[in-house]
Amino acid sequence: MDEELPEPVRAVEHELTALLRRSRAISLEIAREVHPEIEPNAYGLLLWLRRCGSTRLTELATRLGVGKGTLSRQIQALEVLGLVRRDPDPTDRRAWQLSLTEEGQRRFDAARSSRLDQIWRALEDWPAQDLADLARLLSRFNDTWG
Template sequence: MHEGGTTDGAGPDGRSGVDQEFLALERELAVFLRRARASSGEMAREVHPELEPAAYGLLVRLDEAGAQRATELAGYFGVGKATMSRQLRALEELGLVTREPDPADGRASLVRLTEEGTARFRHVRDARRDRYRNKLAGWDRHEVAELARLLHQLNARAES
């Protein structure tokens, strides 16, 4: 028998230690995601008062990856073409993105940030990075790098 009167590493509720680790992960991710959604909403409004929170991620992707087809963006974010089309149309109306013919396929178009979209996005992104630096000021840089590596690994596995 283990501590708590259980065998096989089970906790007081009868779940194994592995289950406890995954429950803890689920709890922490839920809190993290809730805060991230709220933060995305704030950042979106800082870019433009009428920008939807979900659209902020599109700006991040377009800034990092450059011009992309709407279908590529939809696949990257795991959303339908109609949802992506609606979000891109809203970004176009705000003057943050534009479409241009795809040189590889004249029937398709590429979405890219406009100069105004780039400037607004990068201003907010830089301010966000400063907030991260302040919140993680007590962390060792290796810990920050390890957290980034683990989150990247989690995101990469979610894509496959």
């Protein structure tokens, strides 16, 4: 089967593997900057909460591609650390709106600044069009795959 695929597909798989391996290591570092007790996966969760401000658990689970049970456990751990809060959803008494606390937002913003600096150092010599193309193609890939 693998031999039947075009070489560029195998090359993309190879590069994604390298990127994901490197990303996991960076996510662990960045997550520890937010709080020494959070899981590496929490960075992506915090990023979505920072981006959307407030969202329901079901919407967040769909965006992140994880089960509600797994996400609920992660949220609970972040609540205990004082980084995330649940507020009653004004449109549905059975649901909750999730958002970052002020402390969560402050810690996340500081850690994200560090990550953005790392990305910028890696890409600062790239032509602007290459950088725009990378962002566009990564977005297209994520939209297609997710």
